[in-house]
Amino acid sequence: xxxxxxxxxxxxxxxxxxxxxxxxxxxxxxxxxxxxxxxxxxxxxxxxxxxxxxxxxxxxxxxxxxxxxxxxxxxxxxxxxxxxxxxxxxxxxxxxxxxxxxxxxxxxxxxxxxxxxxxxxxxxxxxxxxxxxxxxxxxxxxxxxxxxxxxxx
Numbered sequence: 001x002x003x004x005x006x007x008x009x010x011x012x013x014x015x016x017x018x019x020x021x022x023x024x025x026x027x028x029x030x031x032x033x034x035x036x037x038x039x040x041x042x043x044x045x046x047x048x049x050x051x052x053x054x055x056x057x058x059x060x061x062x063x064x065x066x067x068x069x070x071x072x073x074x075x076x077x078x079x080x081x082x083x084x085x086x087x088x089x090x091x092x093x094x095x096x097x098x099x100x101x102x103x104x105x106x107x108x109x110x111x112x113x114x115x116x117x118x119x120x121x122x123x124x125x126x127x128x129x130x131x132x133x134x135x136x137x138x139x140x141x142x143x144x145x146x147x148x149x150x151x152x153x
Contacts, residue, residue: 023121027114035110036080040065040073042114045107046097048083053096055088082106 024039037045037128043063047054060070076095077083082103088094099107122130 008033023118026121027117030113030117031110035106037106037110038073041072041077042107042110043081044070044073044077044097045103046111048097048099049104049107049111052098053086055093055094055096059097077103 001042028039031039031042035042040063044059046057047062056067056070056074059074063070069129074083080102081100083097083099085095085097088096093128122133127134
């Protein structure tokens with residue numbers, strides 16, 4: 001394929017990467033400063049708010065991380081009494097995670113704050129542009145992760 005036809009690819013990739021990185025950094029900072037959470041901890045709370053009883057293994061798979069990496073975040077959430085860990089009655093080697101009342105409240109507050117920050121940035125776009133962004137993001141997601149786990153949605 002001639003190089004001229006691909007001229008948009010590199011600028012697109014760079015611009016998208018910069019935008020996602022800036023958004024992630026901004027949300028990370030918000031979560032740390034206001035809620036004393038890392039993004040990984042927030043992700044776990046978010047998953048459990050949607051699917052109580054999710055296993056550590058499922059969360060690790062959805063994040064593309066090892067169970068050991070996820071375990072460190074879960075241990076912090078356990079220490080903060082935001083989640084509880086229960087043995088799966090059908091597989092005693094597996095642990096199911098459940099939000100506590102405080103975990104449910106914190107997840108809701110952190111989600112509202114993070115979405116509010118992103119919504120504020122998206123006010124720069126028209127309604128039509130926002131719809132195009134959502135459709136484009138969904139298409140990119142399917143193109144790069146066609147078998148994505150619904151825990152990430």
